[in-house]
Amino acid sequence: MNPPLERSWSDKTPITHLKGIGKRNAERLARIGIRSVQDVLFHLPFRYQDRTRIIPISNLRAGDQAVVEGVVNGSDIRFGRRRSLVVELVDGTGALVLRLFHFSSAQQASLGPGTRLRCFGEVRNGLSALEMVHPEYSYLGHQDDGVLDLSLTPLYPTTEGMHQLSWRKTTDEALKLLESNPSLLPEWIPQPLLERYRLPELAGALRTVHRPPIDTSLELLISGRHPAQKRLAFEELLAHQLGLRNVRHRQRRLRSPALASSGYLQGRLLRKLPFCLTGAQRRVVDEISADLTRDQPMMRLMQGDVGSGKTVVSALAALQAVETGHQVALMAPTEILAEQHLRSFRRWLEPLGLEVGWLTGRQKGRARADILDSLAEGEMQFVVGTQALFQSDVRFQALGLVIIDEQHRFGVHQRMALWEKGAGAGGVPHQLIMTATPIPRTLAMTAYADLDLSLIDELPPGRTPVTTVVVRDNRRAEVIDRVRVACQQQRQVYWVCTLIEESESLQCQAAEDACKRLAEALPNLRIGMVHGRLKLAERDAVMKDFVQHNVDLLVATTVIEVGVDVPNASLMVIENPERLGLAQLHQLRGRVGRGTVESHCVLMYHPPLSESARQRLKVIRESRDGFLIAQRDLEIRGAGEVLGTRQTGEMQFRIADLLRHQFMLDDVQQAAETILAEYPDRVEPLVRRWVGAKEGYINA
Numbered sequence: 001m002n003p004p005l006e007r008s009w010s011d012k013t014p015i016t017h018l019k020g021i022g023k024r025n026a027e028r029l030a031r032i033g034i035r036s037v038q039d040v041l042f043h044l045p046f047r048y049q050d051r052t053r054i055i056p057i058s059n060l061r062a063g064d065q066a067v068v069e070g071v072v073n074g075s076d077i078r079f080g081r082r083r084s085l086v087v088e089l090v091d092g093t094g095a096l097v098l099r100l101f102h103f104s105s106a107q108q109a110s111l112g113p114g115t116r117l118r119c120f121g122e123v124r125n126g127l128s129a130l131e132m133v134h135p136e137y138s139y140l141g142h143q144d145d146g147v148l149d150l151s152l153t154p155l156y157p158t159t160e161g162m163h164q165l166s167w168r169k170t171t172d173e174a175l176k177l178l179e180s181n182p183s184l185l186p187e188w189i190p191q192p193l194l195e196r197y198r199l200p201e202l203a204g205a206l207r208t209v210h211r212p213p214i215d216t217s218l219e220l221l222i223s224g225r226h227p228a229q230k231r232l233a234f235e236e237l238l239a240h241q242l243g244l245r246n247v248r249h250r251q252r253r254l255r256s257p258a259l260a261s262s263g264y265l266q267g268r269l270l271r272k273l274p275f276c277l278t279g280a281q282r283r284v285v286d287e288i289s290a291d292l293t294r295d296q297p298m299m300r301l302m303q304g305d306v307g308s309g310k311t312v313v314s315a316l317a318a319l320q321a322v323e324t325g326h327q328v329a330l331m332a333p334t335e336i337l338a339e340q341h342l343r344s345f346r347r348w349l350e351p352l353g354l355e356v357g358w359l360t361g362r363q364k365g366r367a368r369a370d371i372l373d374s375l376a377e378g379e380m381q382f383v384v385g386t387q388a389l390f391q392s393d394v395r396f397q398a399l400g401l402v403i404i405d406e407q408h409r410f411g412v413h414q415r416m417a418l419w420e421k422g423a424g425a426g427g428v429p430h431q432l433i434m435t436a437t438p439i440p441r442t443l444a445m446t447a448y449a450d451l452d453l454s455l456i457d458e459l460p461p462g463r464t465p466v467t468t469v470v471v472r473d474n475r476r477a478e479v480i481d482r483v484r485v486a487c488q489q490q491r492q493v494y495w496v497c498t499l500i501e502e503s504e505s506l507q508c509q510a511a512e513d514a515c516k517r518l519a520e521a522l523p524n525l526r527i528g529m530v531h532g533r534l535k536l537a538e539r540d541a542v543m544k545d546f547v548q549h550n551v552d553l554l555v556a557t558t559v560i561e562v563g564v565d566v567p568n569a570s571l572m573v574i575e576n577p578e579r580l581g582l583a584q585l586h587q588l589r590g591r592v593g594r595g596t597v598e599s600h601c602v603l604m605y606h607p608p609l610s611e612s613a614r615q616r617l618k619v620i621r622e623s624r625d626g627f628l629i630a631q632r633d634l635e636i637r638g639a640g641e642v643l644g645t646r647q648t649g650e651m652q653f654r655i656a657d658l659l660r661h662q663f664m665l666d667d668v669q670q671a672a673e674t675i676l677a678e679y680p681d682r683v684e685p686l687v688r689r690w691v692g693a694k695e696g697y698i699n700a
Contacts, residue, residue, distance in 0.1 A: 013037045018173040020166075028161045038689065040174040041185065041206055044232070044655050045154030048221050051120055052149050052214045058093035060130055064123045067148070068096060069140065072115040075108065087111050089119065096123075097131035116140040152212040152221070171210050178203055188686045189235060190679050193671050197234065205231040209655075224660050233656040234664055234671075237446065239690035240653075241672040242683050244449035248299065249676060251450070255427035256297040257400050261323035266316050268352055273312070280458035281309050287454050288317045288432060292401070298430035301448050303439060304456030305626035306590025307463060310434045311341065313456070314403050315348050317432055322354060322381045326400025326429075330384045333406050335360050336532055341405065342384045343540075349382060359385035359394070404433045436587055439630060446658055446665065449672075466593040468601045468621045470577075479573055479602055480521050487525050487552040491570040494591055495555045498576045514575070515555040526550065531557040558588065567595030577603040577620075578613035582633035585620045612636055634659055654690070 013036055016026050029035070034043055055066040070091035078086050085108055087098040098119060100107070111117075121135030156167040178185055182203045189199065208228035212221060220226040224233070270277070277285070284302060291298035304310045318328040330345070332338035338360065346356045357380040359371050374380040378397030383389070433451065444453060471479065483493050495518065497511040515529045528542040528551035545551045547566055554569075558580070572592045577585055585603070593599035603617055619632045675682050 015040060018170060018177075020169055020173065025162070025166070028159055032157070032159045033692075037174050037177060038185065040170055041178065041210075042654060042689070043156060043171075044209055045156055047155040048212065048218060049120070049153040049155065050218055051153045052151070054118075054148070056093040057089070057091045057096045057130075060094075060096065060123045062123055062125045062130065065121070066123060067118065067120045069116070069118045070096070072111055072113055072117065074113055075111050077108070085111070089117060095129060097126050097129050098135055098137070099126070099131050099133045101134070110139075150214060152214070152216060152218060154210060154212075175207060175210060178206070186685070188682050188689065189238070189671070190675070190682065193674060197667055197671065199234060200227060200231050202231070202235070204228070224655070224657055229655060230661070230664070233653075233661045234668065235686070236653055236656040236690045237661065237664060237668045238671055238675075239686045240446060240656075241449050241668050242675060243687045243691050245672050245676055246683055246687065248450040251297050251299055254297055255295050256430050257324070257326060257398075257427055258295045259292040259321050259324045259326060259400055259430070261320045263320075263323075265319040265323045265352055269315065269319060269348055272348075272351065275460060277312070278309065278456075278458045278460055280304075280456045281313055284313050284454040284456055285316050287452075288313070289320060291452070292317065292320055292430055295427070297428050298432065299451050300432055300454055301444075301451040302432060302434040302454045302456065303444075304434070304436065305459065306436055306587050307594060308456040308459055310436065310456060311344050312348070314432060314434055315345060318345075318349075318382060318401060318403065319352075321401040321430070324400065326398045327375070327378065327380070327396050328382045328401045328403065329389050329396070329399060330382075330403040330405065331389050332384070332386060335362070335386055337405060338384055338386050339536060339539075345382065345384060354381050355379070357383040359383055359388050361386065361388040361391075363388075399429045402429050402431045404431065406435055436590075449669075464593050464596060464599055465624060466589055466599045466601050468589065468603065470603045470605065470617050470621050473575070473604050473606050476604065479604055480518065482602070483518075483553060483571065483573065484522055484525070486571045487522075490568075491597065492546065492549065492551070492566060492568050493553045494569060494572040495553060496572065496574045496588055497555065497557055498579050511555055511557050518553065518555060522553065525552045527553045527555060529555045558584065565594055566591070568597075569594070570597045570599040571602070572600075573602045573604060575604050576606055577617060578605045578609055582616050582620055582629050582636070585616070586626055586629050589620070 014026070015021050015029055015035055015037060016023070017037060018040065021029070026035075029039075034040060049065055051067050053067065054069050055064070057068055057070065060066060060068070068089070068091065070089040073088040073090045073095065075085060075087040078084050082101055085100040085103045087100070089096045089098055098111075098117075116139065117137050118140055119132060119135040119137040121132035123130050123132060125131075154168070154171075155164055156171075158164070158167060185203055185206075187194070187202050189202075193199075194201070205228040208216070208226070209232060212218075212226075217226065221229070224230075288298070288300060288302075291300055302310055302313065314330070318330075321328050330338075330341055332341055338358075342356065342358055349356055355374075357371050357374065359368075359375075363371070371380070371383070372393060372395070375383060376395045376397060388394070439447070483495070486493050495514060497514050511529060511531050515527060518525075519527050528545055530539050530542050534542075542551065542554070546554045549568060569592050572589060574580075574585070574588060580588075589601045592601060603620065605613070605617065609617070615636050616633075619629060619636075623629055623632075675686075
């Protein structure tokens with residue numbers, strides 16, 4: 001029988017109900033979002049230690065974490081770079097060194113010959129033998145009176161003032177409550193779905209994950225493949241899926257203006273373009289156009305690799321809205337990206353008689369007031385800006401379409417805030433979200449379940465493959481000579497630095513310093529420089545000179561990652577590429593190879609490289625497929641880094657791992673559809689349990 005559909009006791013009961021949790025500890029736990037008994041139960045271990053058995057010293061290997069027992073054979077103080085107390089422990093099979101850097105005279109006295117100890121720690125290679133540095137240890141009597149742990153020992157994510165022993169005591173108390181009354185934690189996944197997907201019951205899965213029995217496979221737990229972990233991961237993925245589907249279902253009940261135009265403005269723009277649309281672009285234009293003619297809000301994500309032509313597709317969508325008398329707003333995550341869109345849209349739309357406005361947080365006074373008045377009165381048909389577009393004083397007369405670039409840098413709640421700007425008599429505006437970051441299917445299914453997907457999977461004709469090489473920065477002179485040769489052949493070059501100012505700690509070449517050095521080494525070249533601290537007018541002037549070939553070598557930071565189209569540029573040098581993610585490297589590389597000339601990208605790194613950096617550079621050297629690169633980026637860095645949410649806390653999972661558990665996603669989607677259709681009252685409790693009320697998932 002299903003439990004009554006109300007918030008569970010464990011969800012409502014404050015953590016102070018647990019023995020040992022007073023006001024001070026409650027405040028500490030609140031800092032990491034733990035306020036109820038349920039929060040404790042779903043605060044899951046990130047690692048385990050096996051303290052259930054004694055390991056003979058002769059069986060130890062460097063890297064092991066193990067429990068050993070033995071007798072102290074001797075101890076003395078050693079003086080090297082650091083003073084340490086060295087204790088030799090023997091057990092009849094071998095000897096192990098215990099090394100303490102911080103110790104008292106009483107401690108030293110208590111570790112004399114003949115003392116029996118039980119120790120736990122990580123085994124390392126020492127100078128002459130294996131050793132443990134600052135192990136946990138306890139004294140044993142002459143009888144074997146130490147009680148070993150009966151389950152694998154969990155290690156919990158923690159906060160200041162909460163030690164692992166405190167966590168184990170707190171979770172013990174919560175598990176005791178659950179044991180005495182299993183109904184305290186309702187099973188929100190309907191029984192038919194539990195049976196269909198062969199999922200173990202929730203309370204048992206939680207007990208196993210918190211206190212794995214002795215016979216539990218440590219290997220399965222470490223890899224996240226234990227059935228109990230998979231059960232919890234399934235429910236967590238389901239909660240996120242339901243949250244986004246909930247947003248989508250609520251959206252479909254809303255109304256938007258039907259933007260059915262004659263196509264006159266679109267036709268004028270297409271006739272003025274110096275190129276023809278690809279088949280993929282035309283297909284996506286048709287998908288968007290069909291959405292805009294409906295009276296339900298469009299929520300569409302347009303993906304396309306570097307250089308696939310997403311911006312012109314969004315311009316055609318904007319013209320469909322403008323022709324019906326509606327306004328369009330384009331929001332980008334940074335001013336630099338917004339500025340680049342501003343240039344493109346002004347170049348395309350102003351010859352058609354349309355005004356393209358500009359709004360950021362920096363604008364003040366009369367200039368800002370004029371833009372706000374123009375938007376409120378409907379005189380400005382198109383505006384480009386940053387997050388400033390959804391500030392409270394920004395009002396539109398008839399906002400029909402919102403275009404959001406690089407969606408993964410915004411949360412659901414941010415795009416909804418701009419969406420609500422257009423809510424009025426005609427309904428809410430349509431939304432078109434575009435990204436130049438190819439997103440693996442695994443992420444798209446999970447992170448963008450509230451969106452329809454359009455894919456521009458074809459590059460314009462004439463694009464030449466870019467050859468990528470990786471070199472150490474001690475070959476700088478060779479790279480500079482390669483720049484000289486390219487410019488002598490009337491080609492242009494990008495030289496990309498990752499910082500503006502010198503930083504010894506990061507060992508990155510600053511753009512300004514690089515510009516001076518390159519000017520000294522290449523006195524006959526015309527060199528320009530752009531970075532984010534230059535004024536817009538100065539940047540525009542330099543970029544215009546580069547486009548018109550009045551500049552041979554452009555030294556830049558990653559501001560040129562998107563939006564710059566110079567077909568004559570055939571060489572890019574990227575300093576310190578090890579600092580960048582694969583997606584950003586791929587986007588930067590996409591600035592060359594835009595013409596018919598053979599093009600090259602030189603990745604000049606500073607050793608030593610981390611293993612992750614080595615893998616990234618290998619992938620970018622060997623592949624030009626944006627989706628393959630995105631999949632490898634996911635495998636190397638994880639979903640939070642690829643989506644840009646690691647620092648924001650969005651799309652963070654407690655136990656699910658999108659790469660490890662991607663095999664579940666089809667089942668999770670089916671389960672979400674079933675719950676929404678047949679058990680709609682289960683949606684809110686599931687989402688609240690795993691996601692909370694953030695992101696507008698519940699009250700979208």
